[in-house]
Amino acid sequence: MKAAREVDQPAFISLLDEDRVQSTTDGPLAGIAFAVKDNIDVAGVPTTGGCPARDTPATANAFAVQRLLDRGAVPIGKTNLDQFATGLVGTRSPYGACHSVFSPAHVSGGSSSGSAVAVALGVVPFALGTDTAGSGRVPAAFNGLIGVKPTRGLVSTRGLLPACPSLDCITTLTRTVAEARPVLDALVAFDEVDPWSRPAPALLPPGVARRMRVIAAPDGPLDLDPEHEAAWLDALTHAARVAHVVRVDVAPFLAAARLLYEAAFVAERLAAFGHLLDGPGVDPTVRGIVRGADRYSGADAFAGLHELARLRRLAERAFTGADALLLPVTPGHPTLAEVAADPVGVNTRLGTFTNMANLLDLCAVAVPAGSRADGLPFGVQLLAPAFADGPLLDLAARWTGETVAPPSARTLLAVAGAHLSGQPANGDLVRLGGVLHSRARTGPGHRMYTVDGPFPRPGLLHTGDGPADGIELEVWDLPEAAIGALLPTIAPPLHLGPLTLDDGSTVLGFVADTACADPARDITAYGGWRAYMSS
Template sequence: MKAARDLDQPAFISLLAQDQVRELSKSTPDGPLAGVPFAVKDNIDVAGVPTTAACPALTTAAAEPAFAVRRLQEHGAVPIGKTNLDQFATGLVGTRSPYGACHSVASPGHVSGGSSSGSAVAVALGVVPFALGTDTAGSGRVPAAFNGLVGVKPSRGLVSTRGVLPACPSLDCVTTLTRTVADARVVLDALIGYDPADPYARPMPVAAPAGVARWMRVIAVPDGPMDLDPEHEAAWRAALAHAESVAHVVRVDVGPFLAAARLLYEAAFVAERLAAFGHLLGEDESVDPTVRRIVLGASRFSGADAFAGMHELARLRRRAEQAFLGADALLLPVTPGHPTLAAVATDPVGVNSRLGTFTNMANLLDLSAVAVPAGKRPDGLPFGVQLLAPAFADGPLLDLAARWTGEAAAEPAARTLLAVAGAHLTGQPRNADLVRLGGRLHSRARTGPGYRMYTVDGALPRPGLVRTGDGPSGGIELEVWDLPEPALGALLPTITEPLHLGPLTLDDGSTALGFVADRTCADPTRDITAHGGWRAYLATR
């Protein structure tokens, strides 16, 4: 392990004394984190050490560790120091610190990303196996992407923020930076725990929310070009090709996501930073002038502006939800480019603002997210993408991230699998029957080649799948549901002619029971195969 004092850049603000580290290492419980050293972003409390948030005027030592640090210590991990950050966690560049600017481990001329800059550098250089950061607007994912790391932003409230100096209390998340998804999973498992003393804490639901599959097989990607720098564009095209090898890819409108991202700083939401730490932004010369200007500038917003922003966000959230009806996760670049230190110095606000184009909206829209490496740009700099999914999809999302990086991920054991293509799809009228019977969405899928879809008669609009042999090679949209064995018996009386349960071949070559129709339903005047699925057909009506 590389000594923290030997780093060629200011990754650490303070280090625990060797006798403190030895004392903390004495009695560690058994487990995967026993004796493992970790670094802590310096807006998170470690007992006996000041939490500066990169503001030297803050010198009071923390009386006790943050909830997240305590959880890790209870699992045997040992904190060794506090890491550098964009002051008050306000920035995505890693340069807004009086302790010095960090740079990417791949290039001394390019930014490290922020605000969790020091944590990312410490992990990327091998000083520690993992580090804690925070992510309100991308502060964990951006430095992960710029340093070739895995950056996990859990669902809001899953990891308590008690003991974190707040940036935006309603949006702040404690995050992890690791070199592998496997390491991230171990650390996240230790961190998750409901904290009733945190007003924004939320317990992990016993069952996944509706629409969250246990096994993610469908990735959504933007349906149009992205505004990327040329080197980033080349790496993004390669990432899209890789996505095709990991899952089925569908294209969606990401306009609502990008519009929501702009609200974080362009609308009254920025005033939450003013309320959280504006009182600390006095005339002290150690306060970064850009941070002071951004936060104190939020005083221009009124209460009416705040409510207008909330209403606009609600409208955008409803539109963004549509992307997850037919997909498990959304794939986006983490940033539009990788700026140089010189570019940030020339335009500190504009360059920083652009970096949040694809990350600012995650917490506003209540999404879980993980940034993963996606190779290198043509110039050799690391390139990262992010996978985003609805809240509390954290476990399945990590499985998908592991498959992305080539790590092992075991498909969950199934009970009885039932493939549905019409009225039982998520959000459709008969889906409640599956939920009532104890069903859970197992995965999104498509039929194997050779199937066609027709409208059929019945009390509810519904389709019938017929294996005619000349259906599209790309198949037709399905959902596969995991049901208890008795559920099939309870479901049978609700199935009316001309539909019946029969074997249905999926796009991965496996077979499941499914709602199918016989060849008498293959009426060319009722053929809706060209739409690709029942939802797409309904959207045209």
């Protein structure tokens, strides 16, 4: 392991004494060194938040740090950050600006700048960061790392110097998804003392698949720098190799992102640490941004909440037929000189695709997506609804080519019509103990027809001349006894039979009798039942 003192840029604010850097626990993380962003408490060490005037040692470890210590991990030091975790550049620190490990001229990204640099240089296998507006994902993208932003409240923020308490997340930075898994497992726990902590549900929420096979991507061009644009197009090509890609409107996501600093939500930072802004050593850009919240009223705050609720409802539509949303992490990769010339404008643009994740209650993983033509790393992010963290990590592993353990064998049933999520008969599957396994499509050669019955429903037939890209369906995971209970509810001309999926596997599914192949009732051109019903 490269010694922390050998790092050639200000990644660390403080290092722990040698007698403290020892593991005394035989746990799953025994002996693994890690770094801690210096807005997270480590007992006996000041939590500066990037402000040297905060020099009083913490009296206890943050909940997250203690969870890691109890499993044998070894903290070696506190890392640099944009002051009070307000920034996405990594330059707003009196301890010095960090740069990307790939280029001394380009920013490291922030606010978890030091944590990202420490991992990227190989000083530690993992580091803790935070991500309120993208502060873990941006430096991950700029340094070729995996940045995991869990669902809000899944990891306790007790012992974190708050930026926006309702949105703050403690995150991880690693080189691989495999390295992130045991760390996240150690961190996740309900903390009844933390008012923002939320317990993980025993089952995945409705609509969240155990295996993510459908990725949503923007349905139009994005405002990207030319080097980023080329790398983004390559990432879309890679996405099609990892999963089925559908196109969605991302305008609600981008509008929600703008609310974080262009509406009254910025006032939460003023409430959280405004009392520190008049002290010595405060970065003037940070002070100006947070003091700007003075112009908002209580009425503005409620107006922002109402607009966010409207945008959240629109954004939810992206996940109706998709498991995760793919976006670039940033629109470009600025230089330190560009940030110095326009510190607020450049930083604001960096949050275009990240600011909304916590506002919309999404989990996210930033993953490397190759390099730009100039050799700088390019990163994308996968976003999914709250508490989809486990399946999203599996998808991230498939993205990076890492091994994913196969799910346990269960009875799988493919549905394409009335039993789809949100459709009239879906409650039958839920009552029988079913959970969504994956979104998928039929294999080539299938056609879909409307059929008679107690309510509107379609039937699938393999005619051999159906579309090559298949027809939309869902695969549900059911207890074996549920199939027997379901059979009496299936009205002719539908029955259960083998159905081939787009990945070549065969599962049980709802299929129609051959007599249903009536050209007048052929709805194959819609691509799926939902699209037909919407028409």
